Amino acid sequence: MNDTALAICRTAGYFVIYAFLGWCLEVVYQAVEHGRFINRGFLNGPYCPIYGFGVILVCFALEPIKENIVVLYVGSVLLTTFLELITGFLLEKFFSQKWWDYSGERFNLKGYICLKFSLLWGVACLVTVRLIHPLTVKFVRDIPSAFGIVILTVILIGFISDTIITVAAIIHIKQRLVVLEGISAEMRKISDKTGEKIFTGVEHVMDKKSELDERNAEYRQKLEELRDKYKSIHEKRSFTLKRLSKAFPQLDIINIKSFKDQLEELRKNKH
Numbered sequence: 001m002n003d004t005a006l007a008i009c010r011t012a013g014y015f016v017i018y019a020f021l022g023w024c025l026e027v028v029y030q031a032v033e034h035g036r037f038i039n040r041g042f043l044n045g046p047y048c049p050i051y052g053f054g055v056i057l058v059c060f061a062l063e064p065i066k067e068n069i070v071v072l073y074v075g076s077v078l079l080t081t082f083l084e085l086i087t088g089f090l091l092e093k094f095f096s097q098k099w100w101d102y103s104g105e106r107f108n109l110k111g112y113i114c115l116k117f118s119l120l121w122g123v124a125c126l127v128t129v130r131l132i133h134p135l136t137v138k139f140v141r142d143i144p145s146a147f148g149i150v151i152l153t154v155i156l157i158g159f160i161s162d163t164i165i166t167v168a169a170i171i172h173i174k175q176r177l178v179v180l181e182g183i184s185a186e187m188r189k190i191s192d193k194t195g196e197k198i199f200t201g202v203e204h205v206m207d208k209k210s211e212l213d214e215r216n217a218e219y220r221q222k223l224e225e226l227r228d229k230y231k232s233i234h235e236k237r238s239f240t241l242k243r244l245s246k247a248f249p250q251l252d253i254i255n256i257k258s259f260k261d262q263l264e265e266l267r268k269n270k271h
Helices: 003-034 049-061 069-095 115-142 145-200 209-235 239-247 257-269
Strands: none
Touching (some): 003 049, 003 115, 049 069, 049 115, 069 115
């Protein structure tokens, strides 16, 4: 294996290691924050790609100045903040949702980044570049080339497959939401018709009680059909979407409880 290929393989190895360590960090943070295990990663596997990319970016870009702690810290803050900003922006553009939101934090920029976490990323990168990365480099270089390539290939194949499955699942649920929005519109139409009938017939309610009861029963039946249709769509969610709905409960594209709540509310109102 030539030097270029070896360097690429080692860099891929660094990416895998830091993506895994980043996932561990997220799990610990969520455990402290919520008191339970949450697989916070975008993907199903134990890795957070943004951490892998972030550490590699910082380590390679700031290698020449790593001996100057102040410059290294400032550079780490700027690079990780830029990466988080771009990643958050692109994810929102692609999926039409924010995957994290710092709007509740002071000095934030449209919820993508905030001063508090930017400073913390700087500290984390400082520790990583000065202490952790040298150990990682030694660990990767000590792995026999043939064995390392096999392991790395298996991991990367799993990573790519996981990415494809996750993205496909999210795109699929967005298509289902179009159906659910149609259900919601139909549900609201039924509700409005019921209200109009009650309003226009209030003066003759005693004379037309049986007619109103019959129509009300018809509307209840339609709502039940819509509710069953929603239930069928909701239960077909994949493991990936169920996991993401727990990890990112703020995302409407994977958390569709609002439709269920609306259906239940209208169904109860018709009884």
